[in-house]
Amino acid sequence: MLKIENLHASVDGKEILRGLTLEVPAGEVHAIMGPNGSGKSTLSYVLAGREGYEVTEGSVSFGGEDLLDMDPEERAALGVFLAFQYPVAIPGVSNLQFLRTALNSIRKAKGEEELNAAQFMKLAREKAKLVELKPELMKRAVNHGFSGGEKKRNEIFQMAMLEPSLAILDETDSGLDIDALKIVSQGVNALRGPERSMLVITHYQRLLDHIVPDVVHVLMDGRIVHSGDKDLALRLENEGYEQVRAEARA
Amino acid sequence: MSLLETLPASPKSEPPAMKALREQAHERLASEGLPTKKTEAWRFTSVAALTGETLAAGPSTLSVEAPKGVSTVERESLEALPAGPFAALNAALTDETVVLRAEGVVSEPLSLRYTGADHASYPRMRLEVAKGAELTLVERFEGEGALTDAVLELVLEDGARLRHVRIQRDAGRLIGSVSVTQGRDSHYAAHVITLGGALQRLDLKVGLDAQGASCDLRGFYAVDGSEHCDHHVRVDHRAPHGTSHQTFRGIADGKGVAVFDSQAIVHRTGGHAEAHQENRNLLLSSSAGVHTKPHLEIDHDEVVASHGATVGALDEDSLFYLRSRGIPADLARGILIHAFAHEPLTGMPDAFAKEVEQGLLERLPASEALADLGEELA
Numbered sequence: 001m002l003k004i005e006n007l008h009a010s011v012d013g014k015e016i017l018r019g020l021t022l023e024v025p026a027g028e029v030h031a032i033m034g035p036n037g038s039g040k041s042t043l044s045y046v047l048a049g050r051e052g053y054e055v056t057e058g059s060v061s062f063g064g065e066d067l068l069d070m071d072p073e074e075r076a077a078l079g080v081f082l083a084f085q086y087p088v089a090i091p092g093v094s095n096l097q098f099l100r101t102a103l104n105s106i107r108k109a110k111g112e113e114e115l116n117a118a119q120f121m122k123l124a125r126e127k128a129k130l131v132e133l134k135p136e137l138m139k140r141a142v143n144h145g146f147s148g149g150e151k152k153r154n155e156i157f158q159m160a161m162l163e164p165s166l167a168i169l170d171e172t173d174s175g176l177d178i179d180a181l182k183i184v185s186q187g188v189n190a191l192r193g194p195e196r197s198m199l200v201i202t203h204y205q206r207l208l209d210h211i212v213p214d215v216v217h218v219l220m221d222g223r224i225v226h227s228g229d230k231d232l233a234l235r236l237e238n239e240g241y242e243q244v245r246a247e248a249r250a
Numbered sequence: 251m252s253l254l255e256t257l258p259a260s261p262k263s264e265p266p267a268m269k270a271l272r273e274q275a276h277e278r279l280a281s282e283g284l285p286t287k288k289t290e291a292w293r294f295t296s297v298a299a300l301t302g303e304t305l306a307a308g309p310s311t312l313s314v315e316a317p318k319g320v321s322t323v324e325r326e327s328l329e330a331l332p333a334g335p336f337a338a339l340n341a342a343l344t345d346e347t348v349v350l351r352a353e354g355v356v357s358e359p360l361s362l363r364y365t366g367a368d369h370a371s372y373p374r375m376r377l378e379v380a381k382g383a384e385l386t387l388v389e390r391f392e393g394e395g396a397l398t399d400a401v402l403e404l405v406l407e408d409g410a411r412l413r414h415v416r417i418q419r420d421a422g423r424l425i426g427s428v429s430v431t432q433g434r435d436s437h438y439a440a441h442v443i444t445l446g447g448a449l450q451r452l453d454l455k456v457g458l459d460a461q462g463a464s465c466d467l468r469g470f471y472a473v474d475g476s477e478h479c480d481h482h483v484r485v486d487h488r489a490p491h492g493t494s495h496q497t498f499r500g501i502a503d504g505k506g507v508a509v510f511d512s513q514a515i516v517h518r519t520g521g522h523a524e525a526h527q528e529n530r531n532l533l534l535s536s537s538a539g540v541h542t543k544p545h546l547e548i549d550h551d552e553v554v555a556s557h558g559a560t561v562g563a564l565d566e567d568s569l570f571y572l573r574s575r576g577i578p579a580d581l582a583r584g585i586l587i588h589a590f591a592h593e594p595l596t597g598m599p600d601a602f603a604k605e606v607e608q609g610l611l612e613r614l615p616a617s618e619a620l621a622d623l624g625e626e627l628a
Contacts, residue, residue, distance in 0.1 A: 088568050
C-alpha cells in the first residue's frame, strides 16, 4: 500500500505540494483529479523520484519502505511505475532492447534470474497484444516517430511487461481520441489485480468511464481537498472544482 | 634560431618525385614555421611540445595490405603540396612516398596500418582511384606515437567511388592531413573515428572539382582525461551540381577538449550545389571543453544549404525516463551516449562498425552491460 503523509514539495524554490495526504491500499485504483497547476504532475514526479523536486516535509512509503530515500531505479525495482504524460523519444535505442534492459535490471535487483532473448520475446509478443501495439513499433527506436496514441500504448505495454505493484498514470488520456482511449483503458483494466495499486491522474472525467476508480480524490493547491466514489468525478465535470471544494468545506 | 635549423637533417634516401615538393616545403617552413596559438587554425590546439628533438624522423611505421586490383605505381612528380604546416613538415622529412592505384571494382579493402612509435614518423601516401573504380580504404592508427605526421592524398577520377574508414586510436600524438580531389560524378564517403589520444589533429579537405561530384563525411570523436582532438574539415564546391554532407558528433568528458571547425565553400563556379553541415556535441563534465565552428561561404545563388552546431549535456528527461524503468544511472548514461554516437557510424561496413563499437564501448560507463545490450533481438 502507498502511504503519503503531509507531503510538501518544491520546484525551483516554489512550493507546489502543500501537505498532501493520501493512502492507496493494495488492489485499489484511485483517481486524482485537479485543475491545471494543482500539483498533479509534481506528485507523479515526486513519487517516481525525479531530480529537481525537493521534498521539504512529510513522508512517502510504499510496502512499508521509505520511497523518498531511493533513486528512481530503486523505486522501479520496488515496483513503482510511472506512465509518463509526455513519453520521451530516444532515437538510437530500440524499444525492445530498452525494455529488456529495464526488465532484466529490475529482475537482477530483485535477485531473480534474467530473461534470455527468447524468453523475453515470447513475453513481449504476448503483452503487445494487450494494447494492440504493432510489432514493428516494438523494434523501432523508443517512441521515435510514434504518434501520440502510439506513445501512450507503448507506456502501457511497458507497464504490462514490468508488472509493477504501484502504477502511476499521469494524464495517460491526454491527446487520445476515443478509440485510442478505449484501447489504452482496456490495457490498464487487464492489469488490475489484488496486488497492484494504481494512481490515475487525470484532468478529464472521460477516462474514468473506462477505468472505473475505487476512490476519486480532488487535488487543489497542492492538497487533497475532497475524496469520494466514482460519482465525484461526474460532479466535478458538471459543477466545477470550486463548487465541489466549497461544498466540501461547508 | 629558425625552425629549419632545429630540424633534423633530411632523410638519406631522396625519392626523386619528392624533390620539388621538399623544396616548397622548406620554403614554407622557413617563412611560416610551426603554428602557435596565434595561428587562427590552431587557436585551440597547442603544438608547443613539438620541438627539435621530438620532430626527428625515425623509420616508417606504415604497413600496407593491398588487395588484388590495387597496385604500386611510379609517378614522375607529385601534386602540389597540401596546405598546412604539418603537411610541409611531412614533405620535408618523409623518407617514403607510396603511390597506389586502384582499378575496377575492388572487393577487398585496402588496409593501411600506422603503428605509433617512440620516434616521430612522416608517412606519406597517394591513392588514385581510377575512372569508374570502386574501393574501400581502411586506415588504422594505433599505439602511442611520439608523433605521427601522416599525409594522405586521394584522387578520385571520373565516376570513381571511394569509401574511406579512418580509425584513430593512437593514444599519443597524431597529426594527419587528408586531401581529396574529386572527378566528375565521383563519390567519396568518409567515416572518421577518433577515440582519444593525447593530441589528435586532422585536416580533411575535399575538392568537388568536377560536375556532379559528391561527398558524405561522417565522424565521431571522444575525449576524456586530458585528451585533445581537433578536426578541421573543408569542402570546396568548385563545379556545378556538387553535393556535400558533413555529420560529425563528439563527446567530451573529464578535462578533454574537442575542437571542430568546418567550412563548406560554394564557389562562383559551383552552382546547383547542396551543402549540409551538422555538428553535435555532448559535454559530459564541467571541466571538459568543446569548440565548434561550422561555417558556410556561398558565392552562388542556386544553393541548398544548412548548417548547425550544438553542445549540450545528456538529456535529463531521457535519463530520468530510463531510470524510472529500473535501469541503473550508469547504464542509462551509457545507453544514451551510445545512441548519440550511432548516427555517424551508420553506413559503415559491418566489420569496422563492430571494431569501432568495441572501442567506443570501452570508453563508456557500464560497458559490460552495454555490450550485452548489443545482442540482437528478433
